[in-house]
Amino acid sequence: MAYAAARAAIGDSEFDRDTAVTARPGEPGTYDADLSAGWTIIRAVNGGYLLAMVGRALRAALPHPDPISITAHYLTASEPGPAVIRTETVRAGRTMSTGQASLYQRAEDGREVERIRVVAAYGDLGALPDDVRTTAQPPAMPPYEACVSSSDAPEGVANPVVGSTAILDRLDLRLDPATAGWALGAPSGAGDMRGWLGLADGRDHDAMSLLLAVDALPPTAFDLGLAGWVPTLELTVHLRCKPAPGPVRVSLTTRNLAGGLLEEDAQVWDSASRLVAQSRQLARAPRP
Amino acid sequence: MAYAAARAAIGDSEFDRDTAVTARPGEPGTYDADLSAGWTIIRAVNGGYLLAMVGRALRAALPHPDPISITAHYLTASEPGPAVIRTETVRAGRTMSTGQASLYQRAEDGREVERIRVVAAYGDLGALPDDVRTTAQPPAMPPYEACVSSSDAPEGVANPVVGSTAILDRLDLRLDPATAGWALGAPSGAGDMRGWLGLADGRDHDAMSLLLAVDALPPTAFDLGLAGWVPTLELTVHLRCKPAPGPVRVSLTTRNLAGGLLEEDAQVWDSASRLVAQSRQLARAPRP
Numbered sequence: 112m113a114y115a116a117a118r119a120a121i122g123d124s125e126f127d128r129d130t131a132v133t134a135r136p137g138e139p140g141t142y143d144a145d146l147s148a149g150w151t152i153i154r155a156v157n158g159g160y161l162l163a164m165v166g167r168a169l170r171a172a173l174p175h176p177d178p179i180s181i182t183a184h185y186l187t188a189s190e191p192g193p194a195v196i197r198t199e200t201v202r203a204g205r206t207m208s209t210g211q212a213s214l215y216q217r218a219e220d221g222r223e224v225e226r227i228r229v230v231a232a233y234g235d236l237g238a239l240p241d242d243v244r245t246t247a248q249p250p251a252m253p254p255y256e257a258c259v260s261s262s263d264a265p266e267g268v269a270n271p272v273v274g275s276t277a278i279l280d281r282l283d284l285r286l287d288p289a290t291a292g293w294a295l296g297a298p299s300g301a302g303d304m305r306g307w308l309g310l311a312d313g314r315d316h317d318a319m320s321l322l323l324a325v326d327a328l329p330p331t332a333f334d335l336g337l338a339g340w341v342p343t344l345e346l347t348v349h350l351r352c353k354p355a356p357g358p359v360r361v362s363l364t365t366r367n368l369a370g371g372l373l374e375e376d377a378q379v380w381d382s383a384s385r386l387v388a389q390s391r392q393l394a395r396a397p398r399p
Numbered sequence: 400m401a402y403a404a405a406r407a408a409i410g411d412s413e414f415d416r417d418t419a420v421t422a423r424p425g426e427p428g429t430y431d432a433d434l435s436a437g438w439t440i441i442r443a444v445n446g447g448y449l450l451a452m453v454g455r456a457l458r459a460a461l462p463h464p465d466p467i468s469i470t471a472h473y474l475t476a477s478e479p480g481p482a483v484i485r486t487e488t489v490r491a492g493r494t495m496s497t498g499q500a501s502l503y504q505r506a507e508d509g510r511e512v513e514r515i516r517v518v519a520a521y522g523d524l525g526a527l528p529d530d531v532r533t534t535a536q537p538p539a540m541p542p543y544e545a546c547v548s549s550s551d552a553p554e555g556v557a558n559p560v561v562g563s564t565a566i567l568d569r570l571d572l573r574l575d576p577a578t579a580g581w582a583l584g585a586p587s588g589a590g591d592m593r594g595w596l597g598l599a600d601g602r603d604h605d606a607m608s609l610l611l612a613v614d615a616l617p618p619t620a621f622d623l624g625l626a627g628w629v630p631t632l633e634l635t636v637h638l639r640c641k642p643a644p645g646p647v648r649v650s651l652t653t654r655n656l657a658g659g660l661l662e663e664d665a666q667v668w669d670s671a672s673r674l675v676a677q678s679r680q681l682a683r684a685p686r687p
Contacts, residue, residue: 179660180633180681182470184497184518186490201516202474207632209472209516228489228497230472230518232632232681239658242684244623246590247654302534335532344495344520345468347635349681351657366535367674369639370527372467374677386655389662391679393468393520393637396530 124314125149125281126323130164132171132196140198142168144214148191152276156189158227158343158392159326160278163319165196165212165229170319172198173208173233177318181231182347189226190216207234236318236353249380250287250362255307258285282327283309283358293333302331302365302373309358316354316381324361325377325390331365332373332397339397344372346392357382368396412602413437413569414611418452420459420484428486430456432502436479440564444477446515446631446680447614448566451607453484453500453517458607460486461496461521465606469519470635477514478504495522524606524641537668538575538650543595546573570615571597571646581621590619590653590661597646604642604669612649613665613678619653620661620685627685632660634680645670656684 119125129149132142150160162183170176194216201209211230215223252258261279287305292298308324309316316324325348330341360380365373373396379388407413417437420430438448450471458464482504489497499518503511540546549567575593580586596612597604604612613636618629648668653661661684667676 180472182518182633182635184468184489184520186497201472201513209474211516225489228499228518230470230516232472236658239660242657242659244656245654345470345635347470347633347679349660349662349679351655351660366533367639367677368532369530369674370524371530372527372637372639374637386657389655389679391635391637391677 118313121315121317124310125312126310126314126320130160130167130319132164132168134171140172140200142171142196142198144194144196146189146191146194148277149281150278151191152278156191157278157323157326158183158185158346159323161189161214161227162229162326162346162348163322165214165227166319166322168196168198169210169212169229169231169233173200173210174203175208175233175235177234177236178231178322178348178350179207179234180347180349181229181322182345183227183229184345185227185343186225192216194226206238207232236350245386247378247386249384250305250360250378252287252305252360255285255358258307259288259291260285278327281311283311284328290334293336298334298336300334300336302335302368304328304331304334304363306361307358308361315356316359318350321350321354321379321388322348324359324379325388326392328361328363331363331375335365335368337397341394341397343392343394346390348388348390350388352381352385352387354381354387355383355385359387371396406601409603409605412598413600414598414602414608418448418455418607420452420456422459428460428488430459430484430486432482432484434477434479434482436565437569438566439479440566444479445566445611445614446471446473446634447611449477449502449515450517450614450634450636451610453502453515454607454610456484456486457498457500457517457519457521461488461498462491463496463521463523465522465524466519466610466636466638467495467522468635468637469517469610470633471515471517472633473515473631474513480504482514494526495520524638533674535666535674537672538593538648538666540575540593540648543573543646546595547576547579548573566615569599571599572615578622581624586622586624588622588624590623590656592616592619592622592651594649595646596649603644604647606638609638609642609667609676610636612647612667613676614680616649616651619651619663623653623656625685629682629685631680631682634678636676636678638676640669640673640675642669642675643671643673647675659684
């Protein structure tokens with residue numbers, strides 16, 4: 112299958128609708144939102160999706176459009192359903208502004224529970240100077256057509272791990288076969304995960320969907336031979352460039368699993384081979 | 400010169416005295432502090448020193464002692480002199496707690512100005528499980544004795560760049576000669592900086608001094624042939640292990656200078672060759 116048979120536009124796509132926020136009248140900086148069940152892994156709302164939603168609220172609140180550096184602390188598990196995002200403008204400068212936001216949901220007893228707290232510096236990716244001195248190399252991986260999607264997996268093999276996951280229906284994810292061995296019971300042990308990532312409806316990437324992209328692949332723990340939940344404690348994303356159209360290449364690496372924690376580093380490269388995002392998260396390792 | 404001729408103890412050293420915070424009576428979570436002129440680069444207070452001070456306030460405020468993941472946004476330039484740190488306990492869990500803190504100083508007109516905003520997850524490094532699966536390798540660099548300190552630099556060569564910098568008197572910093580060429584006008588161009596780092600009074604490292612360590616070497620920009628100021632926008636540090644006694648090896652790398660910004664990744668390895676800290680900062684690149 113070629114990429115992007117049907118194309119949705121940035122601003123008018125599944126991802127845009129599902130991350131939309133609505134300013135609450137009379138409460139400046141407060142936004143209502145609805146966490147979609149369409150971006151869940153098993154029952155948990157994907158952390159990158161959540162970050163994109165909070166990223167949209169900060170875009171609405173701050174004078175600059177793009178998160179240049181954004182950090183999220185994941186405090187409690189989010190659930191599909193209504194949420195409110197409260198933002199604060201910390202500092203508004205000429206080329207960069209700083210904001211903070213928290214997303215809350217109501218517990219059964221009606222109390223507001225904070226799900227995620229975010230601090231970010233926003234700027235304008237389109238206004239950055241043109242200098243590029245990148246010595247990092249794009250990940251060595253096969254072309255899109257030679258990578259594997261979850262629908263390529265043998266019946267009953269990959270499906271128990273990722274098949275019941277709603278988010279996969281919304282992504283166009285093709286894993287490098289070298290990092291997909293875990294789905295066949297043969298993880299490489301290296302702690303790598305690589306793939307091509309688009310959105311299923313063909314929407315191109317922008318700053319908001321890159322926040323999703325860094326956390327949308329299966330966890331590197333699978334490639335280490337560890338199965339189970341890998342909850343993110345903290346995730347920091349740096350956006351470095353506006354992404355060119357087409358799917359991006361995402362490369363995840365884990366080099367230090369210790370003390371029950373692991374780091375997951377992501378690089379995201381666009382179709383023009385520009386390094387458009389770098390991220391690192393600290394997560395709890397599954398018990399071996 | 401051998402390392403640590405005179406030894407100061409953790410808790411009773413220059414670094415501990417200069418990062419001390421005092422709880423303000425009657426204002427829970429508020430701490431007074433004094434930014435020392437001893438940890439400045441030219442006139443600017445070092446960002447790692449500032450982070451360590453805020454880290455101490457959060458240690459006092461939270462139920463857990465060690466920053467496991469800590470992120471700072473640098474908002475305005477700090478100056479030596481009095482400061483106040485206001486903390487908030489965001490969430491207190493069994494093994495981990497989350498806190499936030501801001502450090503303020505007074506402007507000439509008496510207004511409080513926020514210098515740095517920090518969000519962090521604290522835990523207990525001593526209570527983490529013993530599993531270690533580190534595939535990262537310690538940096539290849541010469542032994543401590545074969546590395547160069549700023550006092551080894553020829554008169555009038557390195558001194559204009561780093562010699563007037565008070566922080567160097569408080570550090571025992573020995574650069575890998577391969578990354579010290581910039582001091583002689585011959586940067587490698589790779590964007591690397593490596594060195595052994597202790598404290599000048601021989602105090603061993605702990606969680607707090609590791610927050611300093613990730614930001615205490617000369618900037619990688621020097622190795623790229625760029626001179627000038629490299630202000631940090633955001634710095635995130637993950638502490639992964641209690642450091643063993645003795646100086647640590649710090650390795651900094653920059654792989655993507657683009658759009659006027661660069662990332663600086665740090666790895667800190669202790670004398671037992673454990674990866675004790677990982678960090679990344681996003682900074683403004685000096686104009687070429």
